[in-house]
Amino acid sequence: MNVNKPLLSAKRIVIKLGTQVVIELAGQSADQFASERLAHLTRQCAALVQSGKEVILVSSGAVGLGRQALKLTGTLSLNEKQACAAVGQSLLMNAYRELFAQSGLLTAQVLLTATDFADRKHYLSVRQTLETLLKLNVVPIINENDTTSTMELQEERYTKGFGDNDMLSALVAAKLDSDLLVILTNVDGIYTDNPTTNPNAQRVTRIEHFQELQQIDATGQSALGRGGMSSKLEAARIAAISGVYTFITSGINPEPLTPLLQPLTGEMPGTLVLPQASLRGKKRWIGMASGYHGIVVVNEGARKALVENHASLLPIGVVAVQGQFAAQQVVSLQDERGMELGRGLTHFSSEEIEKIKGLHGEQIASALNLSSPDRHELIHRDNLVIFEEYGV
Numbered sequence: 001m002n003v004n005k006p007l008l009s010a011k012r013i014v015i016k017l018g019t020q021v022v023i024e025l026a027g028q029s030a031d032q033f034a035s036e037r038l039a040h041l042t043r044q045c046a047a048l049v050q051s052g053k054e055v056i057l058v059s060s061g062a063v064g065l066g067r068q069a070l071k072l073t074g075t076l077s078l079n080e081k082q083a084c085a086a087v088g089q090s091l092l093m094n095a096y097r098e099l100f101a102q103s104g105l106l107t108a109q110v111l112l113t114a115t116d117f118a119d120r121k122h123y124l125s126v127r128q129t130l131e132t133l134l135k136l137n138v139v140p141i142i143n144e145n146d147t148t149s150t151m152e153l154q155e156e157r158y159t160k161g162f163g164d165n166d167m168l169s170a171l172v173a174a175k176l177d178s179d180l181l182v183i184l185t186n187v188d189g190i191y192t193d194n195p196t197t198n199p200n201a202q203r204v205t206r207i208e209h210f211q212e213l214q215q216i217d218a219t220g221q222s223a224l225g226r227g228g229m230s231s232k233l234e235a236a237r238i239a240a241i242s243g244v245y246t247f248i249t250s251g252i253n254p255e256p257l258t259p260l261l262q263p264l265t266g267e268m269p270g271t272l273v274l275p276q277a278s279l280r281g282k283k284r285w286i287g288m289a290s291g292y293h294g295i296v297v298v299n300e301g302a303r304k305a306l307v308e309n310h311a312s313l314l315p316i317g318v319v320a321v322q323g324q325f326a327a328q329q330v331v332s333l334q335d336e337r338g339m340e341l342g343r344g345l346t347h348f349s350s351e352e353i354e355k356i357k358g359l360h361g362e363q364i365a366s367a368l369n370l371s372s373p374d375r376h377e378l379i380h381r382d383n384l385v386i387f388e389e390y391g392v
Helices: 005-009 035-050 062-070 078-101 120-135 165-175 228-241 281-288 300-307 350-356 361-367
Strands: 012-017 023-026 029-033 054-059 107-112 139-144 180-185 245-250 271-273 295-298 318-322 330-334 340-345 384-386
Touching (some): 005 245, 012 035, 012 165, 029 078, 035 054, 035 078, 054 078, 054 120, 078 107, 078 139, 107 120, 139 165, 165 180, 180 228, 228 245, 281 384, 295 300, 300 340, 300 384, 318 350
Parallel strands (some): 012 054, 054 139, 107 139, 180 245
Antiparallel strands (some): 023 029, 245 271, 295 318, 340 384
């Protein structure tokens, strides 16, 4: 039996290249494009395309290349990082163009912001463009537009940006109905603990249920990138809830895409995360919306009603609101311990929720100074995705 059968059968594949894969560490800064490594990798991508598969790349590395070109050292300001991204994007794309041209393939640069996914009209437009590029046998190369969207370059608790390219790649895979998400990083999969600090850490070759991840220490991040293992697990969760397999493996090793090209009978050289369920249509957009606009914290009674009774969220179950958002925007639902329960499209703004949290339905009109509110649910069940229902 081929242990990599899901990888071989995948038709549409999103491949995320981490910073440590794209950039060679030179001295104390990441300032060299890993030409030889990327030459091997792009040849494997070309082999996938030539075998009839569709390949989309999500690539990091622009800031590092821009830093080198601009000869900037030390800690960079946000504006300097944006300048590096602007310079580095053209260098990165030119490198990919030359590498794929050796296999007779064209590439296309696609720069996205969170708005392109959070706004449904923008999302549908992006999807149509990518679908057309794939039909034309072009390899799309995607990155967040760091010159206008700053989230990937800074730390925030919640955001209107992607946060890192792990999340971006998962959203692309989920929203393009991909079969497989491949995350190439500097480690060869998910471990039970941090292998750099715990020699007894064991690599997990297959994850069938996300409950298996609860005891895994995913803290810390790589020397160059912003993501770390926790963001890769979150990316795998997003892919899983959309019916997409995720394969996390080392892009530093030679020929990292071999498991996608030929049958393997031994141990899987990485971690394969199986899909849990498949959201469709509007619920997929809500559940995977990048950059939720705020957080709604619910009490234990509301948590049970949402998770166990498949109920709508009522104001009486809300204990706190974080962030500012308008009605009809996606928010994250969390319990009082800070665990995310799911995502929903709120009927009220953050300002309105502050006024009606903890209230019964008949008290809403008075609190909002309305003759009669058009509904009492804060988030209706039809506009709500609870992750536990999908095993993630």
